[in-house]
Amino acid sequence: MNKNILEEILIKVKTNSISVDEGIELALKEEKGFDDLGFAKIDYDRERRVGYPEVIYCEGKTSVQIRDIVQNMLIRKEKFNILGTRAKKEDYVEVLKICKEAKYDEISRTITINRNIQKTESFIAIVTAGTSDIKVAEEAAITCEIFGNKVERVYDVGVAGIHRLFNKLELIRQAKVIIVIAGMEGALVSVIGGLVNKPIIAVPTSIGYGTNFNGITPLLTMLNSCSSGITVVNIDNGFGAAYSASMINKL
Structure with a gap:
């Protein structure tokens, strides 16, 4: 104990x-090491073990279940931040009944309760190929921020207008770690990988026409990139990219 x-x-x-x-x-x-709510076991020992508290994955849970989990975490973690991902507006309305501090972001579909955020001096750059990738990018950005990281957003700088990327390249190069998010063919990751000396976490998205195959095409492109220093997470997994980026940024 x-x-x-x-x-x-x-x-x-x-x-x-x-x-x-x-x-x-x-x-x-x-x-x-955990509280048993019957439908869920809240792992409140996780932060001691791995450095970050448990995050609520809201998809597939009822709004009442999410509310009860948040209520338990509020009692346990009165000085810490709470994050719920893939949440619906009705989930937030239910959580709001027990915590007026809760906030909902419709783009990222996150519920956040911010109680003790101290930002890092170094920052994580989050770069998207297109505006359509922003919902995944915002899930990553909000996760990074609630984990205590400074974030710089660089959106809509894909290869179809590559000059837009060069306009922001110096800012991107100053980041300690870079999250690059792209759908369609996913080429932006390889381009940035050849221009920076920082670790890159690539996120393929399900944005694109038929042969994008709901993100399979950019996933394979990123996995097969000839640029070094790129790590790839699952399709649309902004949270997973943010978690890894936060760990790197805080080293």
Whole structure:
């Protein structure tokens, strides 16, 4: 069990904030490492193990389930930020009933509760080929920000108008890590990979006509890039790219 948490429990018992029985119950829960809500087990020990708290993947969950998970995390993580990805507006409305601090972003489909954000000095550049890729980019950007990173957005600089990229190239080169997001054929990643000396995390998107195959084409393009220093995540996975970028940025 975490020493600081155990100390907090003992202080609460000592000051009569909670009873001895309540203190024992809390200590037993802490030793277990998760809260069992029946439909979900909230892993509140995750931040100690891996550096970041559990994130709520809202797709496939009911709005009431999401609300109950948030409520549990608010009790457990009163000083920390909460992020829900792939959320619907009705999910947010339900969460708002228990937390007026919650915010919803329709583009990224994220629910955020910001309580303690301290931004890094170094920044993550998030670059998109087209405007249609912004929904994935914003999922990445908001994830990076709630994890405490400074973010610079560079949108709509794809290869069809390559001069737009060169106009922002110096800014991109100053980033500690770069997330590049592209649909269609996904060529932007290879171009940037040949122009910078920073790690690149590539995100293929499902944006494109028939032979884009819902993101398979840019995925294969990125995996087969002849530019070095590129790591590829799953199709439309802005969250996954942001998680890895945050870890690199904070090294």
